[in-house]
Amino acid sequence: MTRFLQATIEGLSLASIYALLALGFVIIYKSSQVLSFAQPAFLMVGGYATSYIAVTMGVNFWLAVPLGVAVAALLAATFERVTVRPMIGKPVFSVAILTIGLDISTRVGIDDLIGVNIRTVGDPWGFKTFKFFDAVVQHRSLATIIATIVVVVLLALFFRYSRTGLAMRATAFDQETSLAQGISVGRVFALAWLLGGALAGLAGMFSATGLAGLSQSNYLLALKALPAVVVGGLDSINGAVAGALIIGLAEAYTASYQGEFLPFLGSNFSQVVPYVVMVLVLVIRPYGLFGTKEVVRV
C-alpha cells in the first residue's frame, strides 16, 4: 500500500508537469490551429532563464521564476509573430514542421549554454521531504502539484469570466466571425503563444527543481506531454488535464510495478508508456477522450 501511495504521489507530481505542458499545447492549438512542436524549446528556455537569473545572477527565487517564465513567453510570442503569422492559411502540417525547425535551432543554443553539467534553479525545496502516512513526499512534488492546481484554476477563471478569455474562446470557435465582432485575432494569437510559452517555461522550471536539475535531456518531458494532449483530445482544455493525469499516473505505476510483474517489457519501459497509452486510446477514440470529432464534408 505504501508503494502504491508513493507511486501515486510521484504520478501526480509528474502529471502536474504534463498538465502544464499539455495546457500550453492545447491553448496554442485551440486559438491558432497550430500544433507547436517548439514547446520543448520553450521548456528549456524557461528552465534555463530561471536558473540563470536565480543562480548565476543571484536574484531571489520568487522573483526569478516570473522573469524566467516571461523570457520563455516572450520568445514564444516572437516566434509566433515572425514565423507562424505568415503561415496563416497554410496546411496545418506545414506549420507543425516549421515549429520543429524552430525547436531544433533554439535548443542547439540552449544546449550550448547549459553545457554538460546539470544546473539547479535555486529553488527553496531542495531535497527536503516529509512523511505522508508511510510514503515519502518531496517538497518539490507538493509544490509542483499545488502550483499546477493554482494555474489550472486561474486559467479556467480567465477563460470563463474575463473579456479576453471570451475573445479567445470566440476565436477558437470561429476566426472570421470573431474578427467581424471586433476581436483582434492577431492579438489573440499572440496571447495564446505567450500563455503557451509561459506554461512550458513554468513546467521547465518545475522539472528542474530539487534532485532532478536542468540538463540537456529535460526537453523530452514536453514530447511525453504530447500523448497527454492526444489522449485528452487536441482541442480540449479539460481533456489536457485529464490526459495528463492518466499519462502521469500510468507512467508512475509502470515505473513502480513493471520491473516486478512484467519484466519482459524491458528496462525503462515506463518512459514509453505514455506513447502506448496514446496509441491504445486513439485506436478506440480517434479524437481522444474529450476531443471534438471533426465534421467531414466534401
Add this chain to the structure above:
Amino acid sequence: MRGRPLLFTSYESDGAMLRTRVQWVWLVLGLALLTWLPFVLERSDLILVATAFVAAVGAIGLNLVTGYAGQVSLGHAFFLAVGAYTGAALSGDPDASVIGFGLDMVLWLPAAGIVAALVGALVAPIAVRLRGLYLALVTIGLVFLGEHIFRNWRELTGGIGVGREPAQLDLLGFRFDTEGEVFGISMIREQKIYFLGLVLLIVMGFMAKNIARSRIGRAFSAIRDRDIAAAVMGVDLTRYKVVAFAVSSFYAGVAGSVLFTITGFVEPTSFNLVLSVLYIAMVVIGGIATISGAIMGAAFVTLLPRFIELGSDWIWFLGPGGGLTTGQLERILFGALVVLFLIVEPLGLYGIWFRIRNYWRAWPFSY
C-alpha cells in the same frame, strides 16, 4: 511537333516518364556527370555523395506517403530501423553474438524492404482511422516505441552503445566493401558503394515515378487533396492508405538496410525522432510531392555539413575562438532552413528550379 515540346497529342506522351527532349538531355548529362564524379572526388566526399543517394531512396519513400498521399508520417526512422535490422540479421555472421543467417544480398535487400513494408501495412490500419495531426502524433509514438524495442532486444541489435555490424554487401560473391576490379577498372570500396547507391537510386527513383504517374499515384493525390471526395469517386481509402504506407516503408527498409553499411556500424539509438525529422526536412526542403525534389532535398541535407565545414574557414564565429562548433551551426542552419523554406518557398528546391526553368523557357520574354 518540332519546336513545340509542350504540345502533347496523346495521353501516353503526356504521362510519359520523360516528357520532353530537354529532359532526356538533362538525364544523359546528369548520368554522365555522376559516372565521372567518383573518379575525381576525394574518399570522404565520395562516401557523403553515396550516403546522399541512399538517403534519397528513403526520402522518396517518405514523399510517397506524406507528399503524394498526404498521410503525415514522422515514423520514418522506425521503418529505416526495421530495414536496417532485417538486412543486418539476414546477412550477419551466424556465429556472432547477435542474430545472423549469413544470407546473400540478393535475398536480404528485397527482404529488408518487404519486412518493412509488412510492418508498414500493419501500422496503416491505425492510420486509416486517424486524420491530420493525430496521425503525425501516433507515428511519433511509433518512433519512441520502436526505439525502446530496439534498445532492449539485444540479441538483434547488440544493445545501446554496443551496436552490431550492418548488412554485408556481398552480392553473389561480388563484394562492394573491398577494393577490387570492376569490368577491368580497379576501384576502391568507396567507389563501389557509390555506384551501388547510384544504381539503387535510379532503379527505385524510376519505380517511384511509375507509381506516382499511374493509377495508384493518382489515387494518392486524390486522397491527399480531399479524402471524402476521393472516396465518393470510388477510391478505396483503406486500401490505398495501406498501399501508401507499405510502399513508403518498403523504400525506407531498402534505404535503411544499405544506409548503415556505409558507416559500417548500426546502433539502436540512431533511430530516434531526429532521424525522422531529418527525412521530413529532406522532403520539405526538396519539394513536397515530387520525386526529383526528394532527391535534391536528400542531397542538400546530407551535403550541408560538408559545405558548412568548407565555409567554416572564413566564417568568423566558427572554429576554436568562436562560440559555436560546426555541428551546432549545422543544426541551427538546418532548423532555420526548414523554417525559411516553409515560409518563403513551400515548393522547396524543386520550386526554385521550376521558376528558373520557366524563366529561361520564355526568355527573353517575361512569360
